[in-house]
Amino acid sequence: MTPSMPSPEATGDRPLRADARRNRERILAAAEAVFAEKGATASTDEVAARAGVAIGTVFKHFPTKQALLQAIMKGLLARLTRELEALAADGAPAEGLFAFIARMVEQAAQKRTVVGLLAEAGVGLQLGDSVQMLREGIGNLLLRAQDAGVVREDVRLDEVVALLVGVCQGALHAGWDPDLQRRTLAIVFDGLRTSEARASATGC
């Protein structure tokens, strides 16, 4: 991450006026909140009301509802990718994959976010390479964990992503208290571990 790169939020094509960018951010935040609470079928009107702007303003920034959903998703995926890169940069490499998965599940449990929208809005969203970048980051963590002997060699990225999506989805449903979350993830993590890592992990 070079210091000269622009703020990651500024992914727009060209500079917006200050007030326009402020509104754009407010709309995105409002949309994230509204869709998190009520799902992707919540009305655009409600997003506008929550953002404190007129409905036309929402459609000026995001010409269709789909575009708004995509923008939210891209933002979330980018944020996750950055968290993931931070995890990779830090030490504790072996358990980094587990930490990241736990973090995502925790977030998903708080709001109907990434996976919730992915599931509800369906395949319609064109997320470009935002997803790809996240996959790559996860792939890095997986390799590192495998190199450290923590995760079995025969585990592939596809399964890890599938499990990630699954447990995040599951976490959306009622009744996932933090303890259940922890216990469920413990099972999945154990399934990923090598015998040796499992022995020491269980020992702890």
Place this chain on the structure above:
Amino acid sequence: MTPSMPSPEATGDRPLRADARRNRERILAAAEAVFAEKGATASTDEVAARAGVAIGTVFKHFPTKQALLQAIMKGLLARLTRELEALAADGAPAEGLFAFIARMVEQAAQKRTVVGLLAEAGVGLQLGDSVQMLREGIGNLLLRAQDAGVVREDVRLDEVVALLVGVCQGALHAGWDPDLQRRTLAIVFDGLRTSEARASATGC
């Protein structure tokens, strides 16, 4: 089970005329198909068309769309519970839990059914004790597997259900080819297994 007892689907309060019951079944079947294909946002008009009845008939039997969704869910859960009881009655008790989970995932992958509706229709559905009965059945399989030394003793029913919901959800997403399904479940099952069972399973 006497032949005179009503079919388990007929959970209505009082007996219906023969044609009315026939319509009810057709509507349920049509609704299951339509919602499986297009998700819970498909229109009731389409359900009526597929069932070959008028829209008024649908609302006569199920006074709201929610009620229709609930009825589908109850039916599906009841069917699953019966499958599960059949599994429990048969032999192969130790691996019965895994077989059942695999079966559910397979079905979920084929259609947007149980879990899909649960996710889409949201928390609004009042499913009464249909869910409870299914939980109990799964609990039986779990106990049996634990008694046989296949599943770890510290695993609780809650985690199993959570994992079940999660992998079913995940299976709805694109790209879960049968092989990925198998590999993903293998990890989860490994996480559930005791060290001994794991050793022999891996040995196979």
Place this chain on the structure above:
Amino acid sequence: MTPSMPSPEATGDRPLRADARRNRERILAAAEAVFAEKGATASTDEVAARAGVAIGTVFKHFPTKQALLQAIMKGLLARLTRELEALAADGAPAEGLFAFIARMVEQAAQKRTVVGLLAEAGVGLQLGDSVQMLREGIGNLLLRAQDAGVVREDVRLDEVVALLVGVCQGALHAGWDPDLQRRTLAIVFDGLRTSEARASATGC
């Protein structure tokens, strides 16, 4: 026109309930009036209000605004075709073409009808063979007039239709009092006439 043929208005695919057909007619009449007054950009809401039905009813009968416009146009064209056939069936064949043109202009002047909608709604309308049938009827009148020596032999159907459309369009504009109408048509008709017919017509 055989006596056994159904009422010409009943062009629907299958029989509608009495009340539904009544509403359909009311909507068509309202739409004709509203679009005649305000042009094709008048709102569907206004049509519904004028017809005394809810907006959903309009869209139940005509699933898009375009479909409603097309239905109006087809109705008008059919009505004109019938008038034209009546003219052809009656005597006075030589001047039948002129009588028909005059009739259309007169109607167009009263309301923004046929040609007005054709012009405003533009090329988007799929009018099927309604237009073709009208053209054929006009072609018959033209042939008859040419056989009678009233219209020049070198005049083709295309020009006649072009002139018809033009004068109807012109008649939509303000200031076409009946006298101006008559005088304008006199010029066009003279242009169509043979020298002989012209001499006698002028003589009258």
Place this chain on the structure above:
Amino acid sequence: MTPSMPSPEATGDRPLRADARRNRERILAAAEAVFAEKGATASTDEVAARAGVAIGTVFKHFPTKQALLQAIMKGLLARLTRELEALAADGAPAEGLFAFIARMVEQAAQKRTVVGLLAEAGVGLQLGDSVQMLREGIGNLLLRAQDAGVVREDVRLDEVVALLVGVCQGALHAGWDPDLQRRTLAIVFDGLRTSEARASATGC
């Protein structure tokens, strides 16, 4: 015509700054092009984009869309009036009227201009005396043609204008290839001609 007099398009109340007038011209040109292509329902945003100015600038010069349409119309009428005066000033007086009508039809067929806007925008436009001036020019040509014995004495200006509007309207519709245009106008012109002129014209 002294070089210091303002261009005829600059009918504004008071002198504008050079850049302002330049913008005004660009907006008018853009509006003419856009409305010609897409009809009067095209959006003012599109006009601004084509003109390369901001939407606010358009509304600064023309406070409503109606005002913009009126300005376009006035410009077009003025241009036509000038063409017409040029025709009158040149020789070939007898056939000047026909030449002018043919020219207008040709233009109308190329773009949805004068008459198109008149028809679409409806009666709302206040065109002041721009129309009157055009009428007078046409009246001059008519007189001249009548003096030359080419057009019948009993033809009045009203009919000529009515026919002009009509054939221009007609020309907007699909299928008016140049040949059809010529043939249709030939009929109208013959209707206007005296017997003598007709004989010689037909002879050619």
Place this chain on the structure above:
DNA sequence: TATGAATGAGAGTTCATTCAT
């Protein structure tokens, strides 16, 4: 009881117009 036409609130989207920058 079944029918299916009617209802009407609400959705996404557009666009003439205003006004802070």
Place this chain on the structure above:
DNA sequence: TATGAATGAACTCTCATTCAT
């Protein structure tokens, strides 16, 4: 003065639900 973001009423269309037939 020019900019262009914001406004919000209006539009087309959908669909769960009601009720006359």
